[in-house]
Amino acid sequence: EPEVTQTPSHQVTQMGQEVILRCVPISNHLYFYWYRQILGQKVEFLVSFYNNEISEKSEIFDDQFSVERPDGSNFTLKIRSTKLEDSAMYFCASWTALNYGYTFGSGTRLTVV
Amino acid sequence: KNQVEQSPQSLIILEGKNCTLQCNYTVSPFSNLRWYKQDTGRGPVSLTIMTFSENTKSNGRYTATLDADTKQSSLHITASQLSDSASYICVVSAITGGGNKLTFGTGTQLKVEL
DSSP: OOOOEEEOSEEEEOTTOOEEEEEEOOTTOOEEEEEEEOTTSOOEEEEEEETTEEEEEOTTOOTTEEEEOOSSSOEEEEESSOOGGGOEEEEEEEEOTTSSOEEEOOOEEEEEO | OOEEEEEOSEEEEETTOOEEEEEEEEOSSEEEEEEEEEOTTSOOEEEEEEETTOOEEEETTEEEEEETTTTEEEEEEOSOOGGGOEEEEEEEEEEETTEEEEEEOOOEEEEEEO
């Protein structure tokens, strides 16, 4: 079964540093998403991406965040200057309107110290 | 504001027993309702997906129900196993300009014991 792949599985970074989280969505999916889950809290929507541009974003997704699809396969989330409160699991997901399938990656655990 | 509420927050049952988890939602425009299982430190894995017109859907020992009028759903797990210990999350989908946007509940933490 097709999978969404995320790397790295765990990243530790110092406060103020830039991080890039990487995702390889399912190849025939057209919509891509980032969600995050702070420890002990529910999963929250960050951003959706379609046709090479952001189609929707939440209030969490401020100017410190950016997304990119630099080539035909990767989908990245960049945090420019990490804060302690950015520590969370970040999940990438992809979806196609052809069915109701919505597939999540295994997540990247980001720890900001 | 779109919201999904789940109960109970946590549940402990003995192996082999059945349990039912509840979900109430206020999401618009409603597209479908999903139940996910999430193991600690892992991504959510889909168990069932139901559209507006479906009121029950089964996947093995998991049976989900949906009452679109009262905006309630339940997930019934039969003959529980130790491997069922996980967080069960009710997720409601809305089709928006951003495609398929999911609103997550806070989950029910299920622990199955011997």
